[in-house]
Amino acid sequence: MPELPEVETVARTLAPEVCGRAIVRAELIGKSAWEGGIGPEALERVRPVICGTGRRGKLLLLFFQRTGEGVCSSRPTPKEPAVPDMSARWPLMYTASGTVQAAEYFPKGAVWPGELAALAFHLRMTGRVFVFDADVPAGPHTRAVFTLDNGRQLFFDDVRKFGRIRCVSLPELPAWNFWNALGPEPLELSGEAFASRFASVRPVKTLLLDQSVVAGVGNIYACESLFRAGIRPDTPGRALSPSRLKTLHACLKEILLEAIRECGSSIRDYRTARGDAGAFQNHFCVYGRAGEPCLACGSTLHSVRIAGRTTVFCPHCQLG
DNA sequence: ACGGATTCCTGATGGC
DNA sequence: TGCCATCAGGAATCCG
Numbered sequence: 001m002p003e004l005p006e007v008e009t010v011a012r013t014l015a016p017e018v019c020g021r022a023i024v025r026a027e028l029i030g031k032s033a034w035e036g037g038i039g040p041e042a043l044e045r046v047r048p049v050i051c052g053t054g055r056r057g058k059l060l061l062l063f064f065q066r067t068g069e070g071v072c073s074s075r076p077t078p079k080e081p082a083v084p085d086m087s088a089r090w091p092l093m094y095t096a097s098g099t100v101q102a103a104e105y106f107p108k109g110a111v112w113p114g115e116l117a118a119l120a121f122h123l124r125m126t127g128r129v130f131v132f133d134a135d136v137p138a139g140p141h142t143r144a145v146f147t148l149d150n151g152r153q154l155f156f157d158d159v160r161k162f163g164r165i166r167c168v169s170l171p172e173l174p175a176w177n178f179w180n181a182l183g184p185e186p187l188e189l190s191g192e193a194f195a196s197r198f199a200s201v202r203p204v205k206t207l208l209l210d211q212s213v214v215a216g217v218g219n220i221y222a223c224e225s226l227f228r229a230g231i232r233p234d235t236p237g238r239a240l241s242p243s244r245l246k247t248l249h250a251c252l253k254e255i256l257l258e259a260i261r262e263c264g265s266s267i268r269d270y271r272t273a274r275g276d277a278g279a280f281q282n283h284f285c286v287y288g289r290a291g292e293p294c295l296a297c298g299s300t301l302h303s304v305r306i307a308g309r310t311t312v313f314c315p316h317c318q319l320g
Numbered sequence: 321a322c323g324g325a326t327t328c329c330t331g332a333t334g335g336c
Numbered sequence: 337t338g339c340c341a342t343c344a345g346g347a348a349t350c351c352g
Binding site: 001124125126178211268308310 | 347
């Protein structure tokens with residue numbers, strides 16, 4: 001399932017395929033994955049130029065070029081961005097000319113053609129985004145096809161049909177509940193700020209999965225970071241000392257960055273925009289290993305349900 | 321108001 | 337071998 005590292009990888013591998021290209025056609029297939037007020041016909045009318053790709057939480061973003069700006073006017077051959085600077089502020093925007101802060105792209109008073117500022121994809125469980133040649137037909141699970149001005153096609157495939165696509169304008173953003181409710185990015189948060197968000201009676205695992213506490217963490221990286229931090233997933237957030245919460249934050253950041261370096265975790269459906277599998281699933285310590293021995297102490301890993309998700313932990317290494 | 325349970329969806333898996 | 341029940345899970349929505 002695509003979480004922060006997987007969506008980050010898709011954004012990075014997608015950039016060289018779409019930067020500098022205009023969307024000229026938007027076709028929806030079957031039960032619509034489209035949500036929100038701006039419809040696909042607006043895309044076909046405006047034909048916005050994609051100037052960069054990025055991510056916010058688990059949302060994949062295609063940023064559109066602003067009115068009167070020549071961000072991609074020369075249309076250089078884009079390169080895939082290098083592994084991002086660990087000290088950079090996140091989220092980043094990957095453009096043809098380099099990496100910039102996405103936040104800088106939404107200044108006061110900026111204007112986009114037809115007010116279309118970005119296309120947002122939520123991949124949920126099984127969503128995938130690829131760019132294919134012009135003659136590739138839609139597959140059985142293709143739910144949307146965006147044709148680019150070079151004839152290539154951006155496919156949105158989704159087996160379980162949980163994924164969603166939304167075209168966002170700046171005026172519309174304040175009315176988008178999902179966007180508004182997103183908490184800070186774990187990679188740009190300070191340890192103190194992270195710890196202060198866990199003062200709750202709810203289990204720490206539930207808080208990690210809550211996108212308003214921190215954005216982008218799903219079941220895999222919640223389980224793995226709690227194991228590395230040595231914290232039992234059912235511990236109430238406010239029962240953890242600031243020091244242990246800072247440890248959790250440090251472990252979460254380490255694991256997210258390791259997973260980004262490995263191009264994410266491929267359990268079943270997830271692939272990069274090039275169609276490659278990630279490799280971080282080979283480094284799981286607890287996720288999917290219930291009943292198997294703990295890699296640290298040999299104890300049998302336990303499985304419980306927290307916040308409706310399977311939660312695997314080591315009763316010996318992870319303490320409340 | 322808050323938090324837990326339910327719902328959406330289909331492919332993989334396991335038991336009989 | 338084949339069939340059916342179960343499981344996986346992000347987030348909106350329902351409900352106590």
